[in-house]
Amino acid sequence: MFFSCTAVSQAGEDSDEFEAYISRYLQYHWETHPEEATARGIHSVDSRLAPMSREDFLSRSTTLQQFLQALEKFKRADLSIEQQVDVQLLRSDMLIRQADIEKLRQWERDPTMYIPFDGLNDLMTGEFAAVEQRMQALLARLQQVPRVLKEGRQNLREPPRLFTETAIDTAERLLPFYDISIPEFASQVPALETRIKTAAKAARAALLDYIRFLKMELLPRSGGSIAIGRENYDFYLKEWHMLDDDVDSLLKKGEQYFRETEQLLIQAAEQIDPGKTWQEITADLRKHHPGSDTLLDTYCSEIQRAKQHVIRQGLVSVPAREQVRCFYTPPSQRAFTPFGDFRQPPPFSRNKVGKLILHPIDSSLSSAEQEKMLQAHDYTWISVISPHESYPGHHLQALKAQQNPRPFRKVYDSPVFSEGWGLYCEELMYETGFFRKPKLTRLTQLRLRLWRAARIILDTKLHSGQMSYDEARQFLADKVGFEPGSTAGEVNIYVFHPSYVISYMIGFNQIIKLRKEYRQRKGSRFTLRDFHDRLLTQGAMPFRLIRKLLFSE
Numbered sequence: 001m002f003f004s005c006t007a008v009s010q011a012g013e014d015s016d017e018f019e020a021y022i023s024r025y026l027q028y029h030w031e032t033h034p035e036e037a038t039a040r041g042i043h044s045v046d047s048r049l050a051p052m053s054r055e056d057f058l059s060r061s062t063t064l065q066q067f068l069q070a071l072e073k074f075k076r077a078d079l080s081i082e083q084q085v086d087v088q089l090l091r092s093d094m095l096i097r098q099a100d101i102e103k104l105r106q107w108e109r110d111p112t113m114y115i116p117f118d119g120l121n122d123l124m125t126g127e128f129a130a131v132e133q134r135m136q137a138l139l140a141r142l143q144q145v146p147r148v149l150k151e152g153r154q155n156l157r158e159p160p161r162l163f164t165e166t167a168i169d170t171a172e173r174l175l176p177f178y179d180i181s182i183p184e185f186a187s188q189v190p191a192l193e194t195r196i197k198t199a200a201k202a203a204r205a206a207l208l209d210y211i212r213f214l215k216m217e218l219l220p221r222s223g224g225s226i227a228i229g230r231e232n233y234d235f236y237l238k239e240w241h242m243l244d245d246d247v248d249s250l251l252k253k254g255e256q257y258f259r260e261t262e263q264l265l266i267q268a269a270e271q272i273d274p275g276k277t278w279q280e281i282t283a284d285l286r287k288h289h290p291g292s293d294t295l296l297d298t299y300c301s302e303i304q305r306a307k308q309h310v311i312r313q314g315l316v317s318v319p320a321r322e323q324v325r326c327f328y329t330p331p332s333q334r335a336f337t338p339f340g341d342f343r344q345p346p347p348f349s350r351n352k353v354g355k356l357i358l359h360p361i362d363s364s365l366s367s368a369e370q371e372k373m374l375q376a377h378d379y380t381w382i383s384v385i386s387p388h389e390s391y392p393g394h395h396l397q398a399l400k401a402q403q404n405p406r407p408f409r410k411v412y413d414s415p416v417f418s419e420g421w422g423l424y425c426e427e428l429m430y431e432t433g434f435f436r437k438p439k440l441t442r443l444t445q446l447r448l449r450l451w452r453a454a455r456i457i458l459d460t461k462l463h464s465g466q467m468s469y470d471e472a473r474q475f476l477a478d479k480v481g482f483e484p485g486s487t488a489g490e491v492n493i494y495v496f497h498p499s500y501v502i503s504y505m506i507g508f509n510q511i512i513k514l515r516k517e518y519r520q521r522k523g524s525r526f527t528l529r530d531f532h533d534r535l536l537t538q539g540a541m542p543f544r545l546i547r548k549l550l551f552s553e
Contacts, residue, residue: 014078018086021074022408025067025090029411032060035119040411041346043128047140049119052107052151061101064094081552082406085545088242089412092542095239103232109159109224110496111167111214114152115207116145117174124185128349135189139196142182145203149210156218162469162495164214164222171211178204181330226495230464236499241416242542243506247464250502254456257505258479261450268443279481281443286375292361295377299356300326302386309391309434316392316532319399322352324390328360339376342389344398347410352402354395380444383435384426392532393425394418400536409539415500417540420507423452427508428528447481452504454480459494459501469495510543511535518550 030037034045050056071091076084100106106113123138178200186196234246245253269278276284290298303324310316322345329340340358345351361370387393397418404410426445435441458475461467467475472494473487482490494501514535519526538549 014075015080015083018074018079018083021070022086022090026407026411028063028067032056035116035122038119038122038126039346041128041349041351046123046134046137049116049141049144049148052114052148052155054107054151054155056151057101057107057155061098064098068094068098081549085541085549086406086408088545089408089541092239092242093412096236099232099235099239103235104228104498107155108157110163111152111156111159111218112163112170112496114148114155115167115171115174115210116141116148116203117177120182121177124181127351127353128346131188132192135186135192135196138182138185139192139199142196142199142203146206149206153210153213157221158224159218159222160224160226160495161219161222162226162492163224164219166492166496168211168214168219171207171214174207175204176331178207226469227463227465228498233460233463233499241414241499241503241506242544243416247460250456250506251460254453254460254502254505257453257509258450258457261446261453265443265446265450268439268446272439272443278443278447281440282447282481285380285440285444286378289374289378290382292363292370292374295361295374296326296328296358298377298379299358299382299386300324302382303356303390306387306429306434307391309429309432310396313432314527314529315428315432316396316529316536318391318396319352319403322354322395322399324354324356324395326356326358329357342394344394345402347398347401347404349402352399354390354398356389378444380435380437380441383441384429384445384448387425387429387434388422392428393422397421397536397540400533401540404537404539406539409541413540414542415503416507416510416542417503417546418507419500419503420505420509420511421536421540423449423504423508424511427512432528449505449508451476451480451482452501452508455494455501456505458491459499462491462494463498507543514543514547514550521551 030042030045033050034048035050037043037045068091071087071094074087076087079087120138120141123134123141126134128134182200183197186193186200230247237243237245237247237250243250265278269276269281272281303326307318307324311318340356343355343357345354361373363370365373389395401410426448429435430438430442430445435445454476458467458472462469462472469491472491473484476482476487476490477484515531518531522530534550535546538546
């Protein structure tokens with residue numbers, strides 16, 4: 001059996017079989033998503049790339065249906081409450097994966113999904129095995145890149161033009177990864193160096209062919225809609241996020257959250273300078289930032305200060321032997337995110353190291369261009385985003401996932417919970433006095449919350465056909481203070497990940513309500529540490545199920 005079964009509170013044939021069922025499903029999932037397995041800390045399939053042919057996707061949908069049918073046969077009375085919750089999580093996971101194949105048919109409309117990067121890069125940057133072992137797996141995966149790209153060419157039909165243009169840009173930016181990063185990595189093991197470089201050249205040639213296909217064949221027929229439609233959007237709200245909302249009610253909530261946050265922003269600006277708007281104060285704040293030579297150290301220092309604040313205030317239990325390290329992004333990998341990345345410890349791993357990977361400021365740019373980039377890292381921004389990503393944010397959340405005894409809870413990740421937790425942590429650090437300049441940083445924190453509220457409005461309107469792509473970009477520039485040049489990247493997130501970005505504000509409000517109810521029930525016994533520890537211990541799941549477990553006693 002792939003995973004050892006965790007103990008359950010009720011013995012019984014169905015109870016034991018359910019644990020075996022979870023193991024079978026996870027084993028199947030890793031086999032069909034080997035790149036994800038590597039990222040999650042499962043290394044039995046490190047030498048494989050996912051099967052991506054049309055037949056593979058349709059077969060996957062059939063197998064998911066068989067798992068769903070088997071799931072319905074378990075007698076709920078014979079299962080513990082923890083297992084009953086897992087039944088609902090498993091059902092949600094399978095329905096959404098089926099919908100991606102059958103309803104959205106992403107494999108026919110997203111050419112970017114066939115461009116391998118993470119599955120290769122994780123083998124190069126991971127610290128889970130000796131370099132020779134990881135390089136053997138890299139060689140095997142590189143040899144499969146031409147097959148995956150060929151399957152993409154056969155599957156793709158009429159994607160949105162934006163999808164094809166994005167894939168072209170992504171593929172062209174990836175070429176230095178094959179030209180520079182892989183050969184540099186291969187030089188560490190001379191016995192494999194020649195074979196790795198040969199496989200990288202073949203993969204690069206296949207990628208160039210794929211780029212030509214995208215430009216010459218796919219782009220002319222890329223006339224698909226970027227909107228998934230109201231029916232599909234409502235399905236995701238119900239089955240993925242487990243919300244009672246539909247498009248219309250969710251949009252009303254987003255508009256309400258936006259108005260409320262905007263009013264808080266106006267009040268915060270008045271407290272700072274009654275003669276200035278929040279937009280004008282924000283422009284002033286952006287002028288105060290670290291220099292390019294101290295940027296990474298400033299983030300690292302603020303992360304460590306956040307950790308000490310969490311410990312002193314008793315906000316969340318911090319596991320032993322964990323840490324966050326800070327790095328600059330290697331040159332060949334800077335094209336894939338605007339600022340960098342925060343990598344969390346894998347759930348199926350003993351590794352407890354989170355990594356802040358930040359883009360350095362390009363010294364070849366003009367002074368004005370460097371200054372513009374640095375203004376995106378003003379001191380108040382760093383004070384807000386550092387806790388969001390590290391302590392008590394996503395880093396600590398990932399460490400709690402490692403401790404979860406339920407194997408499926410380690411891998412299941414509801415964005416409403418995870419992103420809601422990150423946004424909640426920003427508010428929590430304000431409430432508990434973390435910010436050095438509370439009034440100024442509060443303004444930035446509220447500005448970031450306004451952005452998250454705007455996401456609900458824009459995401460629902462885009463995918464229900466009530467707003468165009470360009471109108472969404474204009475809204476961000478006019479109402480949220482985005483630089484016009486950065487709005488496209490933001491709106492692309494909504495287009496490529498329908499209903500994901502609603503999670504921040506929806507989850508934040510759910511946690512605030514849950515905390516209030518938990519405090520009322522606990523009375524004088526309430527502590528923030530107890531609430532946060534119990535919340536994170538359950539796993540990153542929809543709040544409908546969190547409530548069931550949190551108040552089960």
